Amino acid sequence: MKILVPVKRVIDFNVKIRVKADNSGVETANVKMGMNPFDEIAVEEAVRLKEKGKATEVIAVTIGPAQCQDLLRTAMAIGADRSIHALFDGETQPLGVAKTLKAIVDQEKPDMVILGKQAIDGDNNQVGQMLGALLGWGQATFASKVELGAGSVNVTREVDGGLETLQLKLPAIITTDLRLNEPRYATLPNIMKAKKKPIEPFDAAAKGVDLSPRIKTLRVDEPGSRKAGIKVPDVATLVDKLKNEAKVI
Amino acid sequence: MRALIIVEHDGVAVKSATLHTITAAKKLNCPVDGLVMCNAGASVIDGASKITGLEKLLVSEGAQYKDDLAENEAPLVAQIARNYTHVFVAATSFGKNLLPRVGALMDVAPISEISAVESADTFKRPIYAGNAIATVQSSDAIKLCTVRATSFDAVPATGGNAAIEKVAATADAGLSSFVGREVSKSDRPELTAAKVVISGGRGLGSGDNFKMLEQLADTVGGAIGASRAAVDAGFVPNDYQVGQTGKIVAPNLYVAVGISGAIQHLAGMKDSKVIVAINKDPDAPIFNVADYGLVGDLFQIVPELTAALQKK
Numbered sequence: 001m002k003i004l005v006p007v008k009r010v011i012d013f014n015v016k017i018r019v020k021a022d023n024s025g026v027e028t029a030n031v032k033m034g035m036n037p038f039d040e041i042a043v044e045e046a047v048r049l050k051e052k053g054k055a056t057e058v059i060a061v062t063i064g065p066a067q068c069q070d071l072l073r074t075a076m077a078i079g080a081d082r083s084i085h086a087l088f089d090g091e092t093q094p095l096g097v098a099k100t101l102k103a104i105v106d107q108e109k110p111d112m113v114i115l116g117k118q119a120i121d122g123d124n125n126q127v128g129q130m131l132g133a134l135l136g137w138g139q140a141t142f143a144s145k146v147e148l149g150a151g152s153v154n155v156t157r158e159v160d161g162g163l164e165t166l167q168l169k170l171p172a173i174i175t176t177d178l179r180l181n182e183p184r185y186a187t188l189p190n191i192m193k194a195k196k197k198p199i200e201p202f203d204a205a206a207k208g209v210d211l212s213p214r215i216k217t218l219r220v221d222e223p224g225s226r227k228a229g230i231k232v233p234d235v236a237t238l239v240d241k242l243k244n245e246a247k248v249i
Numbered sequence: 250m251r252a253l254i255i256v257e258h259d260g261v262a263v264k265s266a267t268l269h270t271i272t273a274a275k276k277l278n279c280p281v282d283g284l285v286m287c288n289a290g291a292s293v294i295d296g297a298s299k300i301t302g303l304e305k306l307l308v309s310e311g312a313q314y315k316d317d318l319a320e321n322e323a324p325l326v327a328q329i330a331r332n333y334t335h336v337f338v339a340a341t342s343f344g345k346n347l348l349p350r351v352g353a354l355m356d357v358a359p360i361s362e363i364s365a366v367e368s369a370d371t372f373k374r375p376i377y378a379g380n381a382i383a384t385v386q387s388s389d390a391i392k393l394c395t396v397r398a399t400s401f402d403a404v405p406a407t408g409g410n411a412a413i414e415k416v417a418a419t420a421d422a423g424l425s426s427f428v429g430r431e432v433s434k435s436d437r438p439e440l441t442a443a444k445v446v447i448s449g450g451r452g453l454g455s456g457d458n459f460k461m462l463e464q465l466a467d468t469v470g471g472a473i474g475a476s477r478a479a480v481d482a483g484f485v486p487n488d489y490q491v492g493q494t495g496k497i498v499a500p501n502l503y504v505a506v507g508i509s510g511a512i513q514h515l516a517g518m519k520d521s522k523v524i525v526a527i528n529k530d531p532d533a534p535i536f537n538v539a540d541y542g543l544v545g546d547l548f549q550i551v552p553e554l555t556a557a558l559q560k561k
């Protein structure tokens with residue numbers, strides 16, 4: 001059983017985002033980048049399935065600029081066996097990413113693709129569902145528990161009202177939610193080992209995939225900012241303010 | 250132009266997020282229809298047909314739609330969508346799961362979680378956990394959007410009289426099946442629709458201590474929310490989580506108790522009308538967005554606040 005894990009390079013989740021002065025986007029120069037947190041969880045889940053003897057091979061893939069190699073090394077230090085890099089400079093959008101992943105799936109024939117539920121830059125939450133449609137596979141999004149059966153997988157999903165469990169036929173798509181697992185820190189020996197694992201290029205254009213953006217960003221603005229209010233000294237003042245000033249109770 | 254709203258429901262009643270989505274579609278100044286996919290959902294169909302603002306209500310029934318499996322519903326939506334210029338659905342776990350699958354079937358790039366409709370092809374949406382707002386333009390002939398419910402008011406749930414039109418069901422895709430559900434039950438208002446939300450964080454220290462927040466919530470008719478840290482620690486169920494990757498809320502009053510105010514949490518609540526923060530750390534970032542901050546020990550303040558509110 002082969003598992004493919006798409007990982008995206010994004011601005012580190014701890015970085016304070018700054019909108020560019022010309023409103024063309026957000027500042028990415030000299031900003032700390034890292035693996036999308038949901039994708040770390042996806043890699044961890046795939047590696048755990050391998051460690052339990054249920055998966056035989058874990059392949060990390062990314063679509064993005066040359067610097068994405070760091071990301072693939074990180075995935076391989078966690079335990080992915082090898083990587084595929086579709087080189088692309090510029091903004092990737094979900095539909096183009098899904099089409100590229102479809103072409104990679106056609107080549108690699110995995111039994112499962114585990115993605116993050118959303119990339120925390122664009123907050124799109126789309127690629128997994130799109131890949132499911134393009135491949136004609138079942139999908140379980142927002143997974144908090146994955147249990148492999150014979151020819152099928154049971155996935156518990158985090159939905160608005162609570163939890164829901166689905167059974168999917170394999171091959172299938174899973175997208176991760178935060179509580180699926182806690183990703184490990186890569187150890188130094190594993191980081192060293194990862195340096196020797198192969199990264200194979202993938203030419204999306206040669207497969208006829210168009211990665212150019214379909215949705216045009218006209219401008220990016222700062223959100224309407226909230227100004228800090230006041231500190232009140234005690235409960236009585238708070239109740240008074242809520243009743244007589246804010247009039248919310 | 251003509252817009253289609255995918256009606257979200259639980260098999261019995263229409264979910265309120267749908268009412269907000271209709272308001273978003275109304276900004277297009279064109280007729281708006283609804284689509285209900287259900288299994289023997291007489292009360293849903295009846296309820297949906299009475300919503301103010303829908304001209305026609307398309308109804309497709311079949312056992313394959315019972316549990317909202319995206320594999321079964323996406324082909325029907327993709328087929329019907331060809332007759333529309335816009336298809337909107339609420340950006341709930343239902344809408345987010347379904348619409349991208351529809352998009353890929355149609356070779357359309359959907360736009361996630363729109364917070365404003367600028368024109369027929371241009372929308373605003375939060376990115377980077379709401380730390381930036383993008384204005385985006387779609388060049389697709391059919392626009393598929395999920396809609397952030399808190400950014401639009403609700404249309405009235407009654408007063409309308411949509412003409413019902415049956416649509417033949419598409420086949421069961423046979424890719425997935427429903428196994429079970431654990432619904433968290435509560436007598437309090439639904440988190441995303443509540444006028445008051447009382448949220449607890451890691452500072453609460455245990456699930457037991459959330460009882461204190463429940464008493465406060467019950468005093469003001471509020472719902473209970475939580476930070477991810479509180480959910481991760483097992484204090485409360487996952488569907489209480491407010492934030493970038495949890496629920497988006499915008500009540501009249503949001504009370505953050507023992508929550509530091511990480512950007513991922515603020516992403517889910519900073520559009521609330523009035524924010525109150527209770528935290529023992531005077532430098533906690535939550536105070537930067539709070540209208541009223543109270544520095545001190547929550548274990549002392551919360552019972553005192555509950556008592557003061559019960560008195561009035």
Ligand SMILES: Cc1cc2nc3c(=O)[nH]c(=O)nc-3n(C[C@H](O)[C@H](O)[C@H](O)COP(=O)(O)OP(=O)(O)OC[C@H]3O[C@@H](n4cnc5c(N)ncnc54)[C@H](O)[C@@H]3O)c2cc1C
Nearest residue numbers: 450451452476477478492493494495507508509514529547
């Ligand atoms: C990809 C990603 C997505 C995320 N999504 C979300 C999300 O959707 N929602 C979310 O909430 N978080 C999310 N997070 C997590 C977020 O970064 C923070 O870790 C989390 O919000 C912290 O929760 P907290 O404020 O309860 O805990 P802490 O940051 O630990 O804060 C606890 C607070 O309680 C106060 N406190 C402690 N004891 C008392 C007392 N006795 N009286 C008064 N005050 C007290 C402390 O001063 C402190 O400020 C996400 C993180 C990542 C990486």
Ligand SMILES: Nc1ncnc2c1ncn2[C@@H]1O[C@H](COP(=O)(O)O)[C@@H](O)[C@H]1O
Nearest residue numbers: 006007063115116118119124125126127
């Ligand atoms: N450029 C990319 N390269 C590899 N994987 C990606 C890329 N963009 C998105 N993904 C995957 O798709 C998931 C959902 O992304 P999105 O739909 O953009 O929010 C991410 O968590 C990744 O697993």
